Amino acid sequence: MKMNLELTKDAVDFINDEKLHNLINNTKENPVKIRDIFQKSRSKQALSVEETAELLAIKSPEMLEELYQTARDLKKSIYGNRIVLFAPLYIGNYCINNCQYCGFRSSLSRAVRRTLTDQELVAEVAQLEKEGHKRLILVYGEHPKYTPEYIAQTVKTCYNVKVGNGEIRRVNINAAPMTIEGFRTVKEAGIGTFQVFQETYHKETYKKFHPAPGVKSDYMWRLNAMDRAFEGGHDDVGIGALFGLYDWRFEVLGLVEHSHHLQDRYGVGPHTISFPRVKPAYGLDLHLPYQVTDDQFKQLVAILRLAVPYTGLIMTARESAEVRDAVIEFGVSQIDAGTRLEIGGYQEERGKNQELDREQFEVGDRRELDQVIEWLLTKGFIPSFCTSCYRVGRTGEHFMEYAIPGFIGRFCTPNAMLTLAEYLEDYSSAETKKAGYELIERELSYIKDEKKREDVASKLSLIKNGKRDLLY
């Protein structure tokens, strides 16, 4: 693919491998320092890479327990007990890159290649709406077919599908890095977050897993992607690392460096961080000496929660239901549910087994949306379909302004309750409906401000009477 991989004039490589390795190798568990960091975290301040390295050095069960408690408390005080739900929708798996871990890689001639037609896309979105979804992330391989204009078109198509009370209110994107112009084109289509994962921040490992040719072999083109996104008008970006390619501690420090870089340069950190672990994929026989254990995974999520308190943390259905159950309380704010990764999978595959030759990797949690909601309710979380901030313009710097003084709780918890009520009215099973309204009643009683409580209660009765899309 011919593409001008021109970096922005002020592109910098903000990952200093030597510095990060030194921090990992020379930081030993120091309970006094670590407790000071916990204290700092409890006042909702972001951590430096050096402080993050102190947390990565924790090994003793006692300090680990304190880390988990701090993460749990911080999550509650910043995000309340809501979990935002979304569905990934794979648009096409043609790809010119040869990422060694991916079921879409170009060298896999046996993989089934497909791009949804307009009609198929409409059918997939309609199916997701019928299940109750309001937020999507569209996923694309990297290919000349998937131009910014094409991506913008697919976004618009999703917004136009309306089935019954269903509608998609926020479309996020996970696609290849673009030029500034490309990012601008996609932004104008009205997307929420643009996600690009660096995969690994470690240059040597990056080279090994992303062989040339293929645009993705250029480390700096990818590292600079979010800078170009900001230059192209985005203020809501998602970063991530694919855990298991290199030392998990290096990747955590890389993510923190990346967040600081964006915060320092654009006044806004990433809106979300994703931390997928490498999963089995079609035709994959990888030797992965850096695979991340469940315990390390839990620790890294808790550390990220402390390091970047105002950044949403996304745990995907790559993880099993058991792992999601064990880790969710340590800082996760968003999960996908009812996930199918086969292209066209929502229409065609419900209830069937996975077909690895049609999907990017194996899904760990294949529960339906209603089952995931019921699970969240039994754990005391409020499942939320809220898209309010993005729709009323509370993004980027504005989002940070709202977030930092703790206003999020005032908007987010009521919005979570309202969008959950919509789900319970329109889509849920009887058991979920019962559990959902019990939780809503309980949450209502926690709202201290009487006026606010009455206002939320009146919006809830409007929803019961058929009104939709009420938001704060």
Ligand code: SAM
């Ligand atoms: N093609 C675009 C790209 O690579 O940025 C976007 C879509 S790619 C399908 C989305 C993400 O899936 C990648 O960034 C990578 O982190 C993740 N991924 C790829 N293979 C995976 C695997 N075997 N297990 C888990 N995640 C994987």
Ligand code: SF4
């Ligand atoms: Fe293509 Fe993305 Fe898969 Fe790499 S990770 S092969 S770029 S779809």
